[in-house]
Amino acid sequence: MLSWIPLLLVLPIVGASPGDSLIAFQDCIYQCEQTTCYGNPYNVIQEEFREEFQKPESRYEWKYYNGDWHFARMPLAWNLRLLLWNCQSNCDYQCQRVITFERKKRNQEIYQFHGKWPFLRIFGIQEFVSVVFSLCNLYVNYLGLLKLWKARKMASDPKHKTQFNNVIAMTIITIFAWIFSSIFHIRDFQVTEHLDYYFAGLTVLSSFHTLGARLFNLYRDKYWFWRTLFTVVCIAAYTAHVYRLVTDWSYTYNMRANITVGLVQNCFLIGVCYNLYSKYYEEETSPDDNKGKTINLSHLQYVKFRHLILPSFFSRSAKLYSLYPLLLTFIVTVGMSLEIFDFPPFFYDLIDAHSLWHLVTIFPAWLGWYDWMIWDITENVYGHIVEVEKKKKE
Template sequence: MNMNLGCLLLSLIGLVNLALGSPGDWLDEFIDCRESCEIIRSCSDPSTDAPDHHNGFDLSYFDETPVFLRKCLLWDCESDCDYQCQQIVTILRIENGEEIYQFHGKWPFKRMFGIQELYSTLFSIANFVPHYRGFKILRSELKKLSHYDKSGILLDKYVYVSIAGMLAWTASSIFHLRDFIVTEKLDYFFAGATVLSGFHAIFIRIFRLDKHDNLRHLFCGTVILIFLMHILRLYLDWSYTYNMRFNVAFGVLQYLLLLTLSYRNYVHLKSQPKSRSSPYASQAQMTWQLCTVPLLLVVGTSLAMSCELFDFFSYTWQIDSHAIWHACTILPSWKLYDFFIRDYRYLKHRCNSLAE
């Protein structure tokens, strides 16, 4: 299940901002402040003269960029002036009781410990953990199988989901730590990879392509081709709208597949005599794990994603709706892998019962 759709939804919300610029970008005081900062700090050419007009920031004091930020996180003089002026203007607006504005499509976060968006970064790192755990438990489940057990194909596909998840959340952590064009694009590319890997794995599970080698290879090849074409399309002509549509389309397909799986498990469980459903858990437990959990995953992540639509930001707490969305996806990712494993074991139990 794609937990990174939130980033993409944010990009859709930010689309208008990118086309028109954020309201903060066009504030006179912000433009004046940046101009003064760049002159006072001699950002470009040390011999540049002061402008012939005066603005309220001529005598302001601007900090020098700390060495660590300059060398390790590549904050140059201009980007640091931009940052300092966002802070100065925002504090002035708060003091005057005015609305807080976004700059360049983002809220004016304070750098903390050198991190551009502290909470989004921390929650992105936290989101890495369930995918890493998923990777470990899937690998140990695979190790229990004999080499000839073809049911391992399904587990292999889930392993790819966990790898894509780990890559995506690493990219997201880096992007929220320091926002560059390249870190932003990596975040989007890997988000695309997670959506496709989830779609691919659940599709194979539902249509039991693990039992049909040729069809599966054809399907895998098609998905890889779709991803390569997607990357090529973005490389040739970067488009936020297209990227958003692509990810939402496959994200929604993935949710529909998961709901289908939940329903099919429900129908199957109901059709079974109670004693045959599983030797390990009661029917109620099985219904919860195999039907209700995937349903809650879809409903929960969709609801959490909708919190992005409110685009909330607190300067005091330095948190926004995007960070809260990232916090909301940790538990569902954790539960997703538990579901994959339980569904896999149930499927295997069903196949073994039929074989007996």
């Protein structure tokens, strides 16, 4: 989340996309709509009365006509109509491509249009690669949900399931976030954009809730009141957040809110990892151990080595493995920095910084994030509950 801060600072001074105000782009859209959508050969009349139309006192506006600009004829292909493209939106897309192609030929700067780069449309999908990577994220998180559900079913003690429920709820929300991300990148409408933003914010807040409950041991029965209060506060905060966006949509506010919650969430994660590391460090260096150094290897039964970064290091002990989420978080933070160093799409105008960011987010879920959480809940959370209850009986 730290990598978003420089972007946040420049947001208030960012204006409309420069491509929107290009005269050539506006003339292109006019030409496409008149000739394609309305069947109006306006260029014939404009050429005949050009001198009259170009006079300052003329009531009519003269529009530039380029005979080299060619547009798709109506009706649109069925796959475009299925994705709700119409003649006007199709003209907008075609003119983005036409003007971008011309600017590339002249070695001019590539501009964004309507806040987006001029991607090459595939099967009617606006941002094909972002959709593919969003679906990959959906898939790996779905696999994680299956792992969590299986581990929860194996937990016989209801007290063991409390933190599992938090993590499962977070994962389901994350899956829905990637569903709406995919839909938004397929077709950019106001409703698809807003749903993408709402669920992205809900994902951040659900992670905040899950990690907060883990750090402050709210899974214990004695903390039922604080656990309930914390959940109610999070729900109320999200409701207020959505209400704020519905009544007064603001990209700047939305980003600030998500960054704030995300930074606190990362602090919670650091706290959890620090506590676990300290616990296993004390076990290894306990002066009461007459047999020498004791290394806890409980995590090995949860780890899949082919889905683990630096397996020779993190498989050495539970102490080292307790720090594994920090590496995954670092990878995500580095990937998120791609959003700051934005650049025009390459590889046939299909891949940009945002799609690469979606690629990076696949790896944490695939490379052991869910394995780590199952290990933590089973060995540490439930182990803590059992230890506390044992001390009570003594």
